[in-house]
Amino acid sequence: MRAVSLSNPKVITALNQFYVPVYLTNEDYRDGGSAPAEEKAELLRIHREASAKSLSVGTVHAFILAPDGSVRDSMHTVQVAKPDQLLAMLDRNARALNVSAGQPIIAPKPPAIPSCAPGEVQLHLTSRYLERRAGSLVPVVSDSGDWSSLASEDWITLTTGDLNLMIPKSGLAVGKTWQVDPAASARLFLHFYPPTENWDIEKNRIRESELTGRAESVERGIAKVLFSGRLKMDHWFYHKPDGRFVEADVAGYADVDVKTRRLIRFRLITESADYKGDNRSMPFGVAIRSID
């Protein structure tokens, strides 16, 4: 959806000129989800009204509400993911309601960077499928709308507890080598999977992993550290067991304040990574950078 219809210039223009667009995550609206009760009640009201009007209803779905909030139209995601079909729904409802084209009601802006507490480190992760071209592995570029055409991102907040497990307490003299505590490396490695329908890291199982740090130099109180490691982790493509797994070698670096052990800069990538299973092996890449 995001890689196809919501990236289609005509759809973007129609939504901005004629609509008030909004999206929501079902997990937030289920029992125990983070959405306020009034929001959950409103989604339930939309589902019930659409059903009463014999419109299609589903969890992965698009709905058109009139300016008074009444449900006018709906469409299953399979159709929504086809730009022509989505455009037709947007067009017929805007015409029926006699809506004039205008500026976006809400100014478009990229999603905000999550905040973190003092002493914590915010990391940004990108994961994407790669393909071999001219002898090199490069990002897949595709209009297919399948998982290969989407770059996934995660935000990971390293707490002071995580950082204490990553950087040795015994000092960072040149040549110092150490194994990062598995609890800390798992905070990163659990996110090392390619774009799939399963995005729940609780379902990932690390089978083998190691992350080694080595202080390469110390200048003006800042240690330059290299990291290298490897990972083998079960990761299902959908939300049920399928025997698929990730194998990766990783490498990266960090700048660390020797006195405070504060992580000033952190970078970690997959040198090689494959998503395996069903007699297939799909290369992908993961890149982590600290928000400096």
Next chain:
Amino acid sequence: MNRIALFALGAFLAAETLSAATTSATVFGEYDRALVDRKIMDWQPSARERRWEQIGWAKDIRDAKRLAKASGRPVFLFTHDGRLNVGRC
């Protein structure tokens, strides 16, 4: 250059110039950093992949309904599993 070659280079430099370990290691480290930085840059979401951010999204259903009522525009509501904003969906 892969990691094995990089570590081999590091070991060679350390053995050759033990007394100047800091200088040698810094050269090794700087090279490795450039490689990591280039991959990170290459793998970031492209402008094409960020097109959906050109849509002005309301905060939630109630916010969208309030804005719809005030503007006379309809609401387009998309409900999904996962996190659309990070492409984990």
